[in-house]
Amino acid sequence: MKFGTKALHAGIFPDPSTGAVMTPIFQTSTYAQDEPGVHKGYAYARTRNPTRDALENNLAALENAKFGRCFASGMSATETVIKMLNPGDEVVCSSDLYGGSYRLFTKVFSKYGIKFTFINMKDTSTIEEAITERTKLIWVETPTNPMMNIIDISAITSIGRRKNILTAVDNTFASPYLQNPLDLGADIVMHSVTKYLAGHSDVIMGFLCTNDPVLDEQFGFFQNSSGAVPGPQDCFLALRGIKTLHLRMQRHCENGRKVANWLRSHSNIEKVYWPGFEDHPNHDIAKQQMSDFGGMLSFVQKKDTLEQANKTLSSFKIFSLAESLGGVESLVGHPATMTHASIPREQRLKIGLTDSLIRLSIGIEDVDDLIDDLEQALG
Known part of the structure; x- marks a missing residue:
């Protein structure tokens, strides 16, 4: 299926109860159960919502990913990736990156014993020098914000695989229409859906996707446990924006x-x-x-x-x-x-x-x- 067709149809089906072509806004916080633990796959809307499910499936398809999770903002999606780490772990980051990411890394997570090393990744030879035995994640933006530097995703993910280090790519500037980091070897892709994906300056949202079921299980755990999830109205608006x-x-x-x-x-x-x-x-x-x-x-x-x-x-x-x-x-x-x-x-x-x-x-x-x-x- 070509990209334009996926944008309109991947993960989206007419509503089985009414035949509605547009995904309904399931504006509900909870769902009726036939008996304790017996339900239609939905128990509480923080955990799952049908409108959000449709959006997550659609976005995952655009990134050629098997799994996708939506969050209340791009920062909550980024935060979820860092939450998988432990005190003493280290992250190698591109020095040219979004200011909100820098603030989250240095002002929030550094207090909990996670070390962030910022380097110029235009020359990938600098990455090996920055990696230590404690490095667990490489965080990449490309094109970078705002200097528009280009980082070689394939070269960096090759280093990550060789050293058993996860690679996460913030793909917000490119969008999945221009670039698919998972196809280039990345383990995780993050988007601020707020930007090109939703596209109309009326939604705040984040997204993570992966082909690794273990990573997706962790994303789902933090998504549900921390509760930084988007509402169904925002999911509907994002779905509508993605169609174009x-x-x-x-x-x-x-x-x-x-x-x-x-x-x-x-x-x-x-x-x-x-x-x-x-x-x-x-x-x-x-x-x-x-x-x-x-x-x-x-x-x-x-x-x-x-x-x-x-x-x-x-x-x-x-x-x-x-x-x-x-x-x-x-x-x-x-x-x-x-x-x-x-x-x-x-x-x-x-x-x-x-x-x-x-x-x-x-x-x-x-x-x-x-x-x-x-x-x-x-x-």
């Missing part, structure tokens, strides 16, 4: 390519970060593991000051200055004060995330209008 994921991603990529090339030719732009450029570091790896280059990019102006960045950020008329990404509408963000403010400035500067860097999430509007908006904002 392939169409939206095509437009995101098309618009992203045009905007990236336009920005690069602009006299006021110093540098554009977008993996589709042939001279982008690891561009060839991006071509191998992605089907296209997405709608995310970052840039720095020639007048490289925070004052100039703030002036530009406040001048947009179509782009909305807002947190998040991956919605149908175009968004502009300032990582240093928004998505990555929780990362110490000296740490940000090490990876090139300056105070003046601006991140764009290119939407599905008419690209000429987006370029006109950029032109007037930069002017």
